[in-house]
Amino acid sequence: MKHFVDGLHALAMTLRNGFRKPTTVEFPDVIRPRAERYRTTFSLLYDEQGDQLCIGCLQCERICPSEVIAIKAAGKKESPVTGKKRGYADDFVLDLAACIYCELCVQVCPVDAIVMTREPETPTFSREDLVLTMERLYANGKNRQRAWSDGTKLMAMQEAGRAAPPPKAAHHAKAAEPAKTAAVEKAPAAEKAPEAAKANEPAKAPEPPAAPATTAPTGTEAKP
Amino acid sequence: MLQTLQVERRVDPHLSIDRYDPEAELLLLHMGPQHPATHGVFRMDLYLDGEIVVKAVPYVGYLHRSVEKLCEKLTYSQVTPIVDKNDYVSPMTNEQAINMAFEKLLGIEVPRRARWMRLVFAELQRIASHLLWLGTFAMDLGGALGGGSTVFIHSFREREMIMDLFEEISGARFHYNTHTIGGNRHDIPAGWAGRVKQALDVIEARIGEYEAMSLHNRIFVQRTRGVGVIDAGLALELGLTGPMLRACGVDHDLRRDAPFHAYDEVPVNVAVAHGGDCLARAEVRFAELRESVRLVRVTVDSIPEGSINGGKPIKLPNSIKIPPGQTYVGIETPRGELGTYVIADGSANPYRLKIRPPSLHALSALPYMLPGGTVSDALAILGSVDPIMGEADR
Ligand code: SF4
Numbered sequence A: 001m002k003h004f005v006d007g008l009h010a011l012a013m014t015l016r017n018g019f020r021k022p023t024t025v026e027f028p029d030v031i032r033p034r035a036e037r038y039r040t041t042f043s044l045l046y047d048e049q050g051d052q053l054c055i056g057c058l059q060c061e062r063i064c065p066s067e068v069i070a071i072k073a074a075g076k077k078e079s080p081v082t083g084k085k086r087g088y089a090d091d092f093v094l095d096l097a098a099c100i101y102c103e104l105c106v107q108v109c110p111v112d113a114i115v116m117t118r119e120p121e122t123p124t125f126s127r128e129d130l131v132l133t134m135e136r137l138y139a140n141g142k143n144r145q146r147a148w149s150d151g152t153k154l155m156a157m158q159e160a161g162r163a164a165p166p167p168k169a170a171h172h173a174k175a176a177e178p179a180k181t182a183a184v185e186k187a188p189a190a191e192k193a194p195e196a197a198k199a200n201e202p203a204k205a206p207e208p209p210a211a212p213a214t215t216a217p218t219g220t221e222a223k224p
Numbered sequence B: 001m002l003q004t005l006q007v008e009r010r011v012d013p014h015l016s017i018d019r020y021d022p023e024a025e026l027l028l029l030h031m032g033p034q035h036p037a038t039h040g041v042f043r044m045d046l047y048l049d050g051e052i053v054v055k056a057v058p059y060v061g062y063l064h065r066s067v068e069k070l071c072e073k074l075t076y077s078q079v080t081p082i083v084d085k086n087d088y089v090s091p092m093t094n095e096q097a098i099n100m101a102f103e104k105l106l107g108i109e110v111p112r113r114a115r116w117m118r119l120v121f122a123e124l125q126r127i128a129s130h131l132l133w134l135g136t137f138a139m140d141l142g143g144a145l146g147g148g149s150t151v152f153i154h155s156f157r158e159r160e161m162i163m164d165l166f167e168e169i170s171g172a173r174f175h176y177n178t179h180t181i182g183g184n185r186h187d188i189p190a191g192w193a194g195r196v197k198q199a200l201d202v203i204e205a206r207i208g209e210y211e212a213m214s215l216h217n218r219i220f221v222q223r224t225r226g227v228g229v230i231d232a233g234l235a236l237e238l239g240l241t242g243p244m245l246r247a248c249g250v251d252h253d254l255r256r257d258a259p260f261h262a263y264d265e266v267p268v269n270v271a272v273a274h275g276g277d278c279l280a281r282a283e284v285r286f287a288e289l290r291e292s293v294r295l296v297r298v299t300v301d302s303i304p305e306g307s308i309n310g311g312k313p314i315k316l317p318n319s320i321k322i323p324p325g326q327t328y329v330g331i332e333t334p335r336g337e338l339g340t341y342v343i344a345d346g347s348a349n350p351y352r353l354k355i356r357p358p359s360l361h362a363l364s365a366l367p368y369m370l371p372g373g374t375v376s377d378a379l380a381i382l383g384s385v386d387p388i389m390g391e392a393d394r
């Protein structure tokens, strides 16, 4: 009888799942929506006048933990567009095969020249295609949708709110003040808190392990 | 409130029996390194008498990538994305552990907003990690639960939601690099808290389904009850932490006992089970799933305003130099205590960096748990340990 009831339960669950919306998509035809900050391969950008933005400062090459960026800096040259003297990169190679997509090169670029793209995939037919040469990077900048972030935005995000200093609280120290403000801010959490702490108290003493066959969870399971 | 227990010293069983059986009465079975149940590359030598495991000798190191040495070569600003790859089931907690060690040495104060964000990330990551454990554990039990690989597919479906949430934060689905020395790199996008709660609603409702398929499933219980028993004293001696230890009845959780992030402001209910067998470990993880859902619910709305980075944003590789000193920081990851021990010598690179992976210590319990069980029990036990070899071998 018990087996029969179990079987019914299992069947009910199967039925329920049978009518759920599928969670997968038919990949090449349907591409799932990507988050706004989604990031994949790289591109180098031009400025509004069509001049190359990269000044060959080598910051991205130095920060890269995988050492996949290789730049030959050209030194100061006259810009073909504006005629002003400024730095350029003669050659810029980024080997995607070993890139770990950490976004650090984007963050350190002082002129927002290197950005990541928001194209969903970067499949290639050969490993050589994963080596992004300078032409490829600039072509990506032209015909691929760029990702949200660039150096300035990432910096601004991390600098934001710095003007108003946060309440003093050492990282590990039990700061009384923030705790109090927190209790005010999140009333539902604070209400539950003392009870939960109390409920936990008796279970604190280490009990000798019970016989292997008995497993009685005494943990306080959170009831929704 | 760390407890002190009298620990009884025991002889490692794999030292106590001869490694080679001169009469060749035992069958030597090499399990792994490419066995699907080993979650990575992990090898065990099982000495079998019929179907009973007499002795088990685990071998680690197949996934050694020399991360600690690599980190000595890199500068402090470059280390975070590298340690992401250690515990590749919960990258968030890896980043947090390493950055907290650097912050402690530098004396940087992490803004309160960043600490709350880290708490929410850590708890979401715990849900994702335990869901992955559930799926793979059910597969290790033969996939017979609920028919085929149902639990596996179901739990991965819900885990995907959490990866989507992290994707909205950092743009990456897995190796986020969203923590930095002094705080976080990415702020929370608008409307994220609402989407978190939507996802939690779905996940919370489905935890009941998982339980019906596992904890309340006859096959599951028969395969796990009384299997792989470990007692509290041995667990403490071997340095087990996390769900492995709490399943032995030891009430120890760093989130409560040595609060980091904002856990001192948000009380945590620690799940404990008795019995120390595979079923107890599963019960602890299920209770933690529910607890993490509760924690995220109460914290995600009340993340305070303010700055997200208390240090300098990374601009140059060498800009962060840590004065000579050493420190240890341990945090509670889904698998237990992840420790980071750093020695700084005043330069821009760590002089020495040691990572204490909870999985490695958990694996050291295998020689005690496996003997006496059958080969199929061995897989159940290995699954219940929830080892991540990327972290154990580093
Ligand atoms: S995202 Fe890739 S190229 Fe850029 S710093 Fe990281 S590893 Fe290097």
Ligand code: SF4
Binding pocket: A053, A054, A055, A056, A057, A058, A059, A060, A061, A071, A089, A108, A109, A110, A111, A112, A113, A114
């Ligand atoms: S891409 Fe940016 S950081 Fe890299 S060399 Fe060019 S200007 Fe410098």
